[in-house]
Amino acid sequence: MTDQSQTIAERLQAAFDSLTRAERQLADTLLQNYPVSGLASITHLAKAADVSTPTVVRMVQKLGFSGFPEFQAALRHELEARISDPITKRDTWVQAAPEGHILNRFTEAVIGNIHQSLTQIDLPTFERACTLLADPERRVFVAGGRITHALAEYLFLHMQVLRAGVTHVHAMASTWAHDLLDLRAGDVVVIFDVRRYENGTLKLAELARDRGARIILFTDQWRSPVHEFADCTFCGRIAVPSAWDSLVTLMMMAEALIAEVQERTWDSTRARMEDLEGMFDRTRLFRKFT
Amino acid sequence: MTDQSQTIAERLQAAFDSLTRAERQLADTLLQNYPVSGLASITHLAKAADVSTPTVVRMVQKLGFSGFPEFQAALRHELEARISDPITKRDTWVQAAPEGHILNRFTEAVIGNIHQSLTQIDLPTFERACTLLADPERRVFVAGGRITHALAEYLFLHMQVLRAGVTHVHAMASTWAHDLLDLRAGDVVVIFDVRRYENGTLKLAELARDRGARIILFTDQWRSPVHEFADCTFCGRIAVPSAWDSLVTLMMMAEALIAEVQERTWDSTRARMEDLEGMFDRTRLFRKFT
DNA sequence: TTCCGGGTGAAGAAAATCTTTCAGAATCAT
């Protein structure tokens, strides 16, 4: 018989290591919509997780059940116990963490930030930024400052795969002027600047604008002075219970931008990515993984 | 089709009068242990209510369903809506953007990711990681791969301000072995590795472990193979409607970690930050502004 | 008593679900 002392969710997580790739995929689907996804038929579940039904059977057997129906019955029992006990409401948060634990407070703040920033975002601005970045005629420069450098690099990395003519500029280094030598009118400069706004970044923006560049700015809710020069401005709230600011919201916006630009440039991007894959294959940089 | 505006429980009660004796008995059983009793097979349910299976079929058809499976699917949907967390459903949507706009879909996915990852995080792991990083006796190495390099740099940047003895290692570069020359037993290696797990990263982890280092791993829900060597593993969901993965969840966890470590090391960190401020003042890097 | 009509469940047919087998694919170790 199976161990009754832990929930199936806990058992799934505990056994995660001993699961195979397809089984993990399945476990993930189960946990994602727990426990409802496990209450449908094995066929539905398998389809939802994009694995085969034998995989489902094998996994539940690894968990100690004789078969899928027994597993499902256990899920139902658990659900029954959970429904009749309203105390278990608080599994939104980290299990067993006190109400005011930093992880919970932090998460709450971040979700709040995302919420607020998203409701304030200007849709035409987003569309305009995508159009600019998807235009192969324009070259793209990505610039970040002290803190935002990492985020700028993140955007740069993706853009570089998506399209040609992308350059990363470090606004804090003394070399950024060199990088902008190639800047032509109509090119796009993406600038990240959050509070403790940097003088170098502002100078960079000013110079770029003088040369006829289009500027896309990622900043915080108080808006960097670069805003004056920018064609598109994205403001993300950055307040969290920490001595530091949170760039999570900006990262999310950047990722959304990447997703949309990729969508629009797919025809030309496809070849680039296949090319890249080919190079990866030769260098064996990555583990083969289905 | 069936009416969507009321729950099945309400419909059962509304139709109670028009039901026959055996059907009422069944409806009563259903309501008594709602909705779990309805999620078992029709045979179980019939037995539990002490009626026959045809009675069950007839009743659900009276309620407007084509058959028992459809009734059961409706129950599952209802349960799903009831279970899923209100936070996820909060209307974080961009104003005036269509339902399926990339920004909305993306945001929804990210909030779901955060939610999901947080419920699975292991609190002792978090505490352990903080303790390791807050220990001034241990040196800290931060390593990222192709995609995660930027995130690693982000963590490195903060850690460097918080404490002494922090090094940034690029697991993809051929130089990482040099960086680890200084590694002593007890030192901490923070590794970022998400799917398309890199061979170099795995090697790095193995080597570090052999040398007696403690390893903190940030990875995705499928867990990098580095996990085998890690003392603390943080899994963040990375699935978004994009050709790329989202590192937002991992960034959030890293930020939370930074916040807590800063809290713990504040006594020694304070002096460092004041020192840094002094240097900033002299170089006039930042605008005097708030 | 006999007939009638709706309600009920036993039994079997139809349909699905669940399990097992097996061969190809991917991975790992040599």
Next chain:
DNA sequence: ATGATTCTGAAAGATTTTCTTCACCCGGAA
């Protein structure tokens, strides 16, 4: 590179579930 090992899903078989049919039961009316 090569062979051994493990993983995976297609397909077929075993089982269960679901639905339909139909005979029976029961209370009431002629």
